[in-house]
Amino acid sequence: MDEKGPNKSIVILGNGISGITTARHLRKNSSHSITVISEESPYFFSRTALMYVYMGHLQFDHTQPYENDFWEQNKIDLVQKRVQRLNTQEQTVVFDDGNTLAFDALVLACGSLPNKFGWPGQELKGVQGLYHKKDLENLETLSDSIATATVVGGGLIGVELAEMLHSRGKKVHFLIRESSFWNKVLPPEESAMINLHLLAQGIDLHLSTTLDTIEGDATDRVVRVHSTQKETFDCEWVGLAVGVSPNIDFLKDSGLALGKGIQVNRYLETNLPNIYAVGDCAEQLEPQAGRKAIEAVWYTGRIMGETLAQTLTGNKTAYQPGPWFNSAKFFDIEYQTYGKVSALANPEKESQLYWGHSKKNCSIRLSYHPYTLTFMGVISLGIRLRHDYFDRWLQTTTSINEVIQDLTQSFFDPEFTPNYMTDILNEWETQLSTLAPNP
Amino acid sequence: MATIKKQSGIGIGFLGLILLSTVLFTTYENKILWLSLSFLLMTLGGLFYFQTIYGKPLPGIKNDGVWFSSLSSRGLSGWILGMGLTAFYIAIYWFPEILGFNSEDKSSGLVALFDPLSYFLNGQAASQWFLYGTLYTFAILLFGVKFIWKYWGNRYQLFRTLSVMFFQLCFAFLIPEILAKLNPSTPYFAKDLKNMWPLNYYFLDEWHLTNMITGGNLGLFFLLFGLGMIFIGSPILTYFFGKRWYCSWVCGCGALAETAGDPFRQLSSKKLSVWKFERWMIHVVLVFVTVTTIAALWSFITQNPEMSLLTREQFIGGVVLFLFVLMTILFFWKKNGLEKDAKYTLVSLGSILILSLCIQGFSGQNNILFLNSYSFQKWYGFGVGAAFSGVLGVGFYPFLGSRVWCRFGCPMAAILGLQQRLFSKFRISTNGGQCISCGNCSAYCEMGIDVRAYAQRGENIVRSSCVGCGICSAVCPRGVLKLENDRLKNRINPTIYPLGNAMEVNS
Numbered sequence: 052m053d054e055k056g057p058n059k060s061i062v063i064l065g066n067g068i069s070g071i072t073t074a075r076h077l078r079k080n081s082s083h084s085i086t087v088i089s090e091e092s093p094y095f096f097s098r099t100a101l102m103y104v105y106m107g108h109l110q111f112d113h114t115q116p117y118e119n120d121f122w123e124q125n126k127i128d129l130v131q132k133r134v135q136r137l138n139t140q141e142q143t144v145v146f147d148d149g150n151t152l153a154f155d156a157l158v159l160a161c162g163s164l165p166n167k168f169g170w171p172g173q174e175l176k177g178v179q180g181l182y183h184k185k186d187l188e189n190l191e192t193l194s195d196s197i198a199t200a201t202v203v204g205g206g207l208i209g210v211e212l213a214e215m216l217h218s219r220g221k222k223v224h225f226l227i228r229e230s231s232f233w234n235k236v237l238p239p240e241e242s243a244m245i246n247l248h249l250l251a252q253g254i255d256l257h258l259s260t261t262l263d264t265i266e267g268d269a270t271d272r273v274v275r276v277h278s279t280q281k282e283t284f285d286c287e288w289v290g291l292a293v294g295v296s297p298n299i300d301f302l303k304d305s306g307l308a309l310g311k312g313i314q315v316n317r318y319l320e321t322n323l324p325n326i327y328a329v330g331d332c333a334e335q336l337e338p339q340a341g342r343k344a345i346e347a348v349w350y351t352g353r354i355m356g357e358t359l360a361q362t363l364t365g366n367k368t369a370y371q372p373g374p375w376f377n378s379a380k381f382f383d384i385e386y387q388t389y390g391k392v393s394a395l396a397n398p399e400k401e402s403q404l405y406w407g408h409s410k411k412n413c414s415i416r417l418s419y420h421p422y423t424l425t426f427m428g429v430i431s432l433g434i435r436l437r438h439d440y441f442d443r444w445l446q447t448t449t450s451i452n453e454v455i456q457d458l459t460q461s462f463f464d465p466e467f468t469p470n471y472m473t474d475i476l477n478e479w480e481t482q483l484s485t486l487a488p489n490p
Numbered sequence: 491m492a493t494i495k496k497q498s499g500i501g502i503g504f505l506g507l508i509l510l511s512t513v514l515f516t517t518y519e520n521k522i523l524w525l526s527l528s529f530l531l532m533t534l535g536g537l538f539y540f541q542t543i544y545g546k547p548l549p550g551i552k553n554d555g556v557w558f559s560s561l562s563s564r565g566l567s568g569w570i571l572g573m574g575l576t577a578f579y580i581a582i583y584w585f586p587e588i589l590g591f592n593s594e595d596k597s598s599g600l601v602a603l604f605d606p607l608s609y610f611l612n613g614q615a616a617s618q619w620f621l622y623g624t625l626y627t628f629a630i631l632l633f634g635v636k637f638i639w640k641y642w643g644n645r646y647q648l649f650r651t652l653s654v655m656f657f658q659l660c661f662a663f664l665i666p667e668i669l670a671k672l673n674p675s676t677p678y679f680a681k682d683l684k685n686m687w688p689l690n691y692y693f694l695d696e697w698h699l700t701n702m703i704t705g706g707n708l709g710l711f712f713l714l715f716g717l718g719m720i721f722i723g724s725p726i727l728t729y730f731f732g733k734r735w736y737c738s739w740v741c742g743c744g745a746l747a748e749t750a751g752d753p754f755r756q757l758s759s760k761k762l763s764v765w766k767f768e769r770w771m772i773h774v775v776l777v778f779v780t781v782t783t784i785a786a787l788w789s790f791i792t793q794n795p796e797m798s799l800l801t802r803e804q805f806i807g808g809v810v811l812f813l814f815v816l817m818t819i820l821f822f823w824k825k826n827g828l829e830k831d832a833k834y835t836l837v838s839l840g841s842i843l844i845l846s847l848c849i850q851g852f853s854g855q856n857n858i859l860f861l862n863s864y865s866f867q868k869w870y871g872f873g874v875g876a877a878f879s880g881v882l883g884v885g886f887y888p889f890l891g892s893r894v895w896c897r898f899g900c901p902m903a904a905i906l907g908l909q910q911r912l913f914s915k916f917r918i919s920t921n922g923g924q925c926i927s928c929g930n931c932s933a934y935c936e937m938g939i940d941v942r943a944y945a946q947r948g949e950n951i952v953r954s955s956c957v958g959c960g961i962c963s964a965v966c967p968r969g970v971l972k973l974e975n976d977r978l979k980n981r982i983n984p985t986i987y988p989l990g991n992a993m994e995v996n997s
Contacts, residue, residue, distance in 0.1 A: 068927070100928035107555035108965075113929040116942055118762060218554045251548065349926050378924050380967040383550030387924070387969055435969030438922025463921055463972050465963050467645035 059155035060084045061363060062144060064134060068349055069330025070160030071095040072356025073363075078125050080364040085126070086152065088144065090133040092184050094119055099349055101187045102211045105194075106218045137305040139323050156363060159302075159313055159321070159328040160356070163295035163347050165208075172265030177273040178289040181212055190215075193288060197221050201276050202290040203262045205232050207379050209292035210245075213254050214382050216290070224284045225249065226260045226276075232381075238394050240407055241414060241432055245381050248412060252382050257282070265289055295347050297332040310334050312345050317369040319359045327363075329355035339372065341391060348377060374445035375428075376438060384412045389441035390428025392418040401427060404451075404482055406475040408433075415475065419451035426454045434471075435463035455479070495542040503535025513600045514589070522606045533632060540636040549643025551965050553934070561888070562753045568888035576885030583876040586618035611667035613674060620667075626746060627663040631655055633749035640752070646960045646973070650738055654745035657684055662742045673708055677701040681712065684740050686719050688779040689902035691875055695783075695867055696790040703797055725909060731975055732916025733906035734958020741902075743895055746884065747936065748959060751892025755936035755961065758891030764938060768898055768955065775874060776904040777839050782870045784809055784847070789864075810844050820912065874899060893936040897955060907954030915975040916958065917982070918951035920944060925970045931962035945970050952982045 061077060063070045066089035074085050100114040122129050135147040143151040165180025167173050177193055179186055200216040202209050205227030213225045229235065231242040232249065249256050263279040275285045297312035308314040308322040312334030319327045330352035335344045354372050361368040379386045396403050402421040407414035413433035419426050426449045429441060440461035444454055459472045476483075509528035518524045544552060561567040581588045590599020597605075601621050608616035634655040641647035666681035679701040680690055687693035693716055702709040727735045737744045747755075791798045791805050800808065817840040883895030896903050910916060918941070925948070931941035937955045941962045944951045951971075963971040 097927040097929060099926040100930075103928060103930060106553075107558040108553040109929055109933050110557050113933045116927045116929065116946060350923055353923070376923065378926075378968040383548060385967070385969050435921070435972070438924055442922060463919075463969060465644060465646040465960060466973060467649055469645070 058083050060153065061086070061156045061158065062152060062154035063087045063158040063160055064144065065089060065160035065162055065330070065332075066092065066095045066129070067098060067160060067162050067330060067352065068095075069162075069352035069356045070158065072353045073158050073160065073329060073360050074127050074356075075125075076357050076360030077363055078127060080360060080366075083363070084128070086128040086130055086154075087122075088130045088132060088134060088152075090131065093129060093131045094122070096184070098182070101181065101184070102215050105187060105190060105215045134301065136301055137307075137326075139306050139326065142325065155325060157326045158359060158363075159326065159332060160330045160352075161298045161301075161332045163331040164298045165291060166294045166296055167291060168293065170262055170265055172267055172273065172276075173291070175265055175267040175273045175289075176271050177287055178265055178291065180291045180295075181208055181215075182295060190288075194219060197286075197288040199224070199284075199286040200288040200290060201226060201284050201286040202292060203276075204292035204294070205229055206292060206294065207233075208295075209290070210249075210379075210381050212290040212292055213249070214252075216288070217252060217254060221288075222255065224255045224257060224286060226257050226262060226278060226284075228259070228261045230259045232256075232258075235394055238392070238396075238403070238405070238416060238430070240405055241416070241430060242394075244407070244412055244414065244432060245384065248382055248384055257284075295331065297334065297345065299332060310344075318362055318367060319355060319370055327359055329359050335370070342372070342375065350376065374442055376441070384432050385435065386430070386432055387434075387436050388428065388430045389436065389438070390418070390426075390445045392416055392428040392430045404455075404479045406471070406478040408471060408474075413471065417451060417454060419454075424450045424452065426451050437461045437463045452483075455483070492542055496539055499535050499537075499539025499542060501535065503532050503539060506531030506533075506535060510600070510603075513603045515599075517598050517602065521603050525603050525606060529628065532628075536632045537635065540639055544636060544639035544642070552640055553930075553965065556753075556756060559753075562756070564757065564889060568754075572886060572888035575887065576881055579880045579885045582618055582622050583880055589618055589621065591618040608667075611664070611671065613671040623663055626742070627658050629750045630658045630742075630745045633752065634745075637749050637752055641964060644960075644964050647964060650960065651748065653739045654741075654748060657740050658742055658745045669708065673706070676705040676709060679705055679709055679712060682742075683712070683715060685742065686724065686736075686902065687716060688776070688783065688905065689741070689743070689900060691779050691782065691870055691901070692867070694790075695786045696793065699787075699790050700794065700797070724906070728906050728909045729914050732914050732956070732958050733903065733910045734916065734956075734973070736906060737896060737903060737957035738959045743879065743883065743900065744893075744957060747887075747892040747896060751884075751887050751936070754887045754892045756891070756933050757889065758893060758897070758936055758938035760932050760935070760938050760940045762940075765940075768938070771898045772900070772904045772907075772955075773839070775878075775899050776901045777843070778870060778874070779901040781843070782866045785866050806847055810847050813840060813844055813847075820908075874901075891936055891938070893938075893957070896957060897937050903955070903957070910956070911952060911954035915978060915981075916952075917974065917976065918944075918956065918962065919972045919974055919976075920948055920950055921968075921970045921972070922948055924968045926968055928967065930965045930967065931971060934961050934965050936961070941971065950982060 058081075061083050063074055063085065066087045070087055070089075074087050077083055077085055094115050095117065096111070096114040097116060100109060103109040104111050104114060130152070133147045134144050136145050137143075137157070138145055138151065141153070142155070142157070143153045144157070145151050163182065165182045172178065177197075179189055181187065181190070197216070199222040201224040202212045202216070203226045205225070209225065209227070210232070213223045216223050231239065232245045234242040237245065246256060246258070257278070259280070260282065261279045263277045265273055266275050266277065268274045273287065273289050275283055276289055277283050299309055299313055302309060302313065306323060307326065312332050313321055313328035314336050315321055315328050315333050316336055319329055319333065321328055331345070331347040333345070333355065335342075338344045351372055355370055358368050358370045374390050376387075376389045378388070392403065393401055396418065398421065400421070401418050403416055403418045405414065405416045411433065415431045415434055416429065417426065418428045426444050428445070429436065440457070455476075458475070459470060462470065506528045509524065509531065513524070557563045559565070561571065586601070590601040591597050596602070597615060597617075601616050601618055604616035604621045604624055607624065608614060608620045612620075634651050637651050638648055661684045662682045665683070669681045679698055680693065682690075692698050699713070702713040705712070724736070738748060787805065788802070791800060791802050795801075817836060820836060878899040879895045883899065886894055925942070925945040927942055927946045929942055931945060932939070932943070935941050936959065937957055939951065939953050939956060941951055958973055960973050963973055
């Protein structure tokens with residue numbers, strides 16, 4: 052419990068991972084009054100799990116990590132209402148029914164909205180993103196009327212949408228602007244593996260293809276899309292997955308400094324006193340070296356929540372995410388990454404070692420500094436890796452030799468999974484022999 | 491196309507089942523023909539159906555539509571199957587004559603249909619238990635093949651399933667029958683080597699002990715092997731591998747739950763309240779079976795002093811000493827690892843047990859613990875052996891999930907679980923901060939463990955109930971969970987692992 056001062060009234064706007072993590076850690080360390088507001092859902096759910104509900108792996112309740120009485124037991128008030136605007140002078144939030152709620156501290160954790168780039172027809176029935184709980188419900192309502200779907204955007208949500216629709220027996224056109232799947236992040240070999248995997252699953256993959264217009268019928272239901280490459284795809288549903296942007300429209304006149312998101316300093320403080328922002332909606336004014344100003348990722352949202360809760364309970368703490376890490380799953384291929392591995396490395400700044408299995412969908416790529424041989428990062432497909440090993444290697448200066456030496460220990464696949472280390476070493480041998488010893 | 495294939499698979503399989511059921515109403519002359527035909531049809535239909543769904547060349551977990559299927563989400567098919575299974579269990583346990591069993595004369599109907607196989611294996615006419623054992627083994631083998639297909643690409647699942655299929659077929663089914671045929675004159679005793687006390691609750695009952703002791707070398711071997719497994723084999727294996735060596739690699743109940751019960755694993759409740767109930771329930775059963783066994787041994791010693799190695803006083807003294815040492819060790823050496831209510835349970839039950847034993851044991855009465863040992867055994871057999879493990883345990887698969895018995899009722903699981911929690915190298919490791927709280931691990935945990943609650947905090951999972959099936963790890967989309975045996979140090983709480991923070995935050 053925080054003994055340092057009187058209890059404050061802390062209002063958190065948004066019950067996603069960032070807002071809820073803030074609330075939980077606040078409760079852990081203080082007896083402040085905590086109110087979490089969300090219009091979307093009464094209880095916290097895992098947004099990343101929405102796809103599994105549509106696929107029938109889970110029921111919606113399964114996506115809620117805490118039982119419903121958890122919040123009352125922990126004295127975290129939940130309010131399901133829409134916030135219209137902030138009154139920053141009087142320190143209140145104003146709901147759309149005109150009621151207000153006063154705060155001593157306000158945490159903005161209001162997330163993102165799917166991007167729409169003004170395509171003709173983007174408001175037709177059957178055109179949507181997948182972010183909000185409502186999006187899932189819309190898709191479920193329309194699902195029986197969909198035989199063919201078009202998914203636009205070759206990122207993580209795009210491939211999830213493709214998998215979802217495919218799992219329910221829909222034919223899927225997958226339109227990707229790039230010449231290969233997610234090739235701004237994945238190096239060519241990895242990207243090519245995913246392309247082949249998508250095709251093997253039966254996805255109609257259209258690379259180097261961009262959306263031009265969406266065409267509807269008399270009832271304003273989508274019937275086909277046209278690409279700028281003059282191709283036409285008949286479909287009853289279009290999934291837009293071309294990234295997300297901070298959900299900040301309702302803050303336009305609040306006096307908060309807004310860029311692409313809500314601008315915050317290293318302490319997650321906005322330009323206004325007692326107002327903070329965490330998660331997808333926060334834009335770092337001074338991002339850490341090599342990191343983006345806005346990182347709309349589950350993990351960073353959680354870390355920001357933990358950090359801000361420290362500050363709000365008297366232990367002022369700067370946002371310091373550890374080494375970058377992320378993971379995803381492309382149909383059946385799991386992806387993990389730690390640290391930095393460029394899709395196209397500048398040989399002056401980054402060397403890479405790659406191994407890929409000749410038949411299975413497994414690969415691993417290490418990056419290191421070409422001169423100091425310092426280990427920089429890893430990307431793996433189909434091989435699970437231990438977070439703590441890579442975190443340690445990345446936080447301390449570790450040579451690539453040492454990483455390779457201990458690589459087997461960092462494998463995290465289930466017992467009896469074949470270990471390809473001999474194969475991997477053979478592949479890397481020629482390159483390894485040219486490496487200088489650890490300086 | 492796939493739909494037609496699936497439907498014809500179901501059709502052929504059901505034809506076999508219907509063929510088998512017709513025997514309930516009529517008797518066939520050529521039993522070999524009808525028996526083989528119905529099993530052949532069920533096998534072919536099943537394999538055809540499973541191959542269509544799971545036999546694709548691409549590996550990967552296939553849980554698509556689990557919550558849309560009426561069978562696996564407590565829909566109409568689930569209810570029909572559950573009620574059918576329950577009825578079958580009630581018939582087997584209490585009304586075997588419905589199935590054609592006749593204890594006085596030759597059986598007829600379904601039971602008699604299995605005569606040819608029974609004569610071939612054990613030289614006797616089939617009983618309702620032979621019928622049950624055959625169907626049980628058949629289900630494990632057929633659904634085992636399905637399970638392997640479904641989790642293709644995951645070798646842990648492959649080896650584990652082959653293991654349960656092997657142990658069921660050989661240890662539970664073939665070897666006991668063949669041994670019975672080779673030793674026709676010895677009195678009956680359980681010949682399934684892997685079916686240890688206290689899962690086999692009558693192992694130390696008076697009649698069973700007597701039969702083993704008078705059962706020649708074979709009987710003596712089973713007695714010594716059984717005792718060796720209880721006191722030496724099982725603790726060692728559990729120390730190195732956790733209780734999974736038994737529960738999901740060897741055990742017959744586990745085998746059925748993992749294979750035929752797999753479509754229902756997600757139906758187990760993950761509520762905190764149910765977990766509390768589970769902890770009480772399973773330990774009550776454990777105390778119940780321990781008391782029953784002590785009482786049984788007491789009456790054995792009382793009535794067969796010539797066969798006993800111990801006198802009554804030595805036996806009671808030994809039991810009290812053993813329980814006392816065990817409780818003391820658990821309480822003082824591991825007290826930080828025990829939950830508060832578990833400690834209370836342990837101490838109060840332990841004291842009651844020891845106190846009653848002292849009072850009763852040395853007062854020289856034939857009854858122990860104020861109870862008649864026969865009625866105790868009878869009630870345990872009815873309540874736990876039949877109603878719980880059979881009717882609730884399997885009949886309720888489609889309502890409560892596949893491991894109801896293992897979770898709430900199995901005293902073996904309780905003992906192994908206690909050791910797993912306190913003294914074992916096994917744990918499910920969590921992979922740092924990679925958890926996205928999606929809930930697949932918790933949903934597909936047949937034991938109702940809220941795996942996610944640990945994973946999202948970056949905490950290892952060390953739970954007494956975990957049977958180590960490995961499905962949480964298999965269905966995790968982000969590679970967060972790994973079953974492993976490792977050092978005891980930091981097993982439960984690894985050094986406060988930051989969930990991706992550069993700073994230390996105690997989560």
